[in-house]
Amino acid sequence: MLASKRILLIISGGIAAYKSLELIRLLKKQGADVTPVLTRAAQEFVTPLSVSALAGEKVYTDLFDLTDEAEMGHIQLSRVADLVVVAPATADLMAKMAQGRADDLASTLLLATDTPVMIAPAMNVRMWDHPATRRNLEVLKADSVSIVGPNEGDMACGEYGPGRMSEPSEILDAIATELTDGPLKGKHVLVTSGPTHEPIDPVRYIANRSSGAQGTAIARALVALGADVTFVTGPADVDPPTGVTLVQVETAEDMLKAVQTALPADAAIFAAAVADWRVASATGRKIKKQNGKLPVLEFAENPDILASVSRMTNGRPGLVVGFAAETDDVIANATAKRVRKQCDWIVANDVSPETGIMGGSENAVTLITPDGAEDWPRLSKTETAKRLADRVAEALA
Numbered sequence: 422m423l424a425s426k427r428i429l430l431i432i433s434g435g436i437a438a439y440k441s442l443e444l445i446r447l448l449k450k451q452g453a454d455v456t457p458v459l460t461r462a463a464q465e466f467v468t469p470l471s472v473s474a475l476a477g478e479k480v481y482t483d484l485f486d487l488t489d490e491a492e493m494g495h496i497q498l499s500r501v502a503d504l505v506v507v508a509p510a511t512a513d514l515m516a517k518m519a520q521g522r523a524d525d526l527a528s529t530l531l532l533a534t535d536t537p538v539m540i541a542p543a544m545n546v547r548m549w550d551h552p553a554t555r556r557n558l559e560v561l562k563a564d565s566v567s568i569v570g571p572n573e574g575d576m577a578c579g580e581y582g583p584g585r586m587s588e589p590s591e592i593l594d595a596i597a598t599e600l601t602d603g604p605l606k607g608k609h610v611l612v613t614s615g616p617t618h619e620p621i622d623p624v625r626y627i628a629n630r631s632s633g634a635q636g637t638a639i640a641r642a643l644v645a646l647g648a649d650v651t652f653v654t655g656p657a658d659v660d661p662p663t664g665v666t667l668v669q670v671e672t673a674e675d676m677l678k679a680v681q682t683a684l685p686a687d688a689a690i691f692a693a694a695v696a697d698w699r700v701a702s703a704t705g706r707k708i709k710k711q712n713g714k715l716p717v718l719e720f721a722e723n724p725d726i727l728a729s730v731s732r733m734t735n736g737r738p739g740l741v742v743g744f745a746a747e748t749d750d751v752i753a754n755a756t757a758k759r760v761r762k763q764c765d766w767i768v769a770n771d772v773s774p775e776t777g778i779m780g781g782s783e784n785a786v787t788l789i790t791p792d793g794a795e796d797w798p799r800l801s802k803t804e805t806a807k808r809l810a811d812r813v814a815e816a817l818a
């Protein structure tokens with residue numbers, strides 16, 4: 422997959438540096454060449470010897486190492502790669518990058534390079550949330566640095582939250598996407614997926630049977646074609662795809678906000694099974710049994726995310742695709758839905774229980790466009806996703 426691609430891997434000093442050893446192993450397995458650079462602090466976490474043994478190459482550590490300058494100057498070192506990857510990227514190195522400082526080999530290479538740069542941040546949750554880091558992140562994004570992660574979870578420092586470096590396999594997928602010259606290279610595609618959960622009280626919620634399988638397969642197929650995918654998902658049964666910008670939400674209202682934040686996009690695919698109603702009378706306290714008296718739930722209508730994006734007058738994605746989950750008059754209902762919601766295409770499917778589609782591994786869809794209805798055969802959700810991704814690529818070409 423990455424044969425003959427050269428990665429300049431800068432490892433900065435954080436506990437996550439140990440994961441970079443696994444990243445090197447995965448990159449080598451995919452046929453990539455890895456030129457490793459360690460900051461001084463990184464050498465407190467991993468040794469140059471182990472890095473060099475895995476990479477099968479010399480490790481660069483010091484800006485003023487004259488032997489290295491004779492072999493390969495730092496300017497040249499920064500430019501021979503197809504991609505510069507910083508994993509882990511500490512808050513300190515991000516700050517240096519944002520300011521354009523060059524006081525050691527890693528920061529000098531990053532300032533001298535004309536190659537695309539990707540960073541996998543890793544730091545304590547408070548450092549990640551600090552306004553200074555948020556500012557630096559925005560500067561780096563504006564400088565076209567691509568960002569992988571960080572993930573949310575337990576941290577080595579004992580705290581919990583966002584700041585954990587992405588897993589090596591996720592970084593590998595992001596690298597592969599960055600270096601893939603597919604037809605959707607440079608296109609931003611937004612995908613919604615999964616069910617939404619609408620709370621009744623802190624312990625109960627209203628949900629639906631969507632597993633998130635079709636939306637996840639679509640995101641994977643788009644990534645494989647080189648798209649830059651933002652994946653907004655409700656609480657799904659299946660694992661989210663890798664190589665995407667992942668946004669996890671619970672409710673329809675949160676999903677709408679996440680979608681608005683993720684725009685602009687070249688295309689948007691709304692595969693989520695969004696709850697039509699939320700419980701307006703949802704309470705912050707658990708509803709208790711009351712001697713046989715039944716609770717009364719009041720409902721309010723949720724925002725229609727697909728319709729609101731389709732009707733945007735400013736910054737509407739060039740292609741908006743909705744899904745229609747129907748049990749009766751599938752084509753007629755879906756055709757009317759396309760017009761009513763003002764999207765460009767509708768992928769219609771019959772979700773009657775006997776079809777086994779909702780929650781299953783296969784799908785049988787009809788693609789409805791302004792040109793009419795096109796029946797696709799019953800295929801695995803993966804194959805259906807690939808067909809749809811190919812059509813999206815044709816439409817955006």
Ligand code: CTP
Binds near residue numbers: 613673696725743747
């Ligand atoms: N959708 C959405 N926001 C909602 C409801 C639906 O974005 N609040 C999107 C879904 O992601 C899907 C499409 O609208 O792409 C159609 O969803 P579906 O459930 O089939 O349609 P509804 O609008 O719910 O209409 P109905 O329940 O009357 O069939």
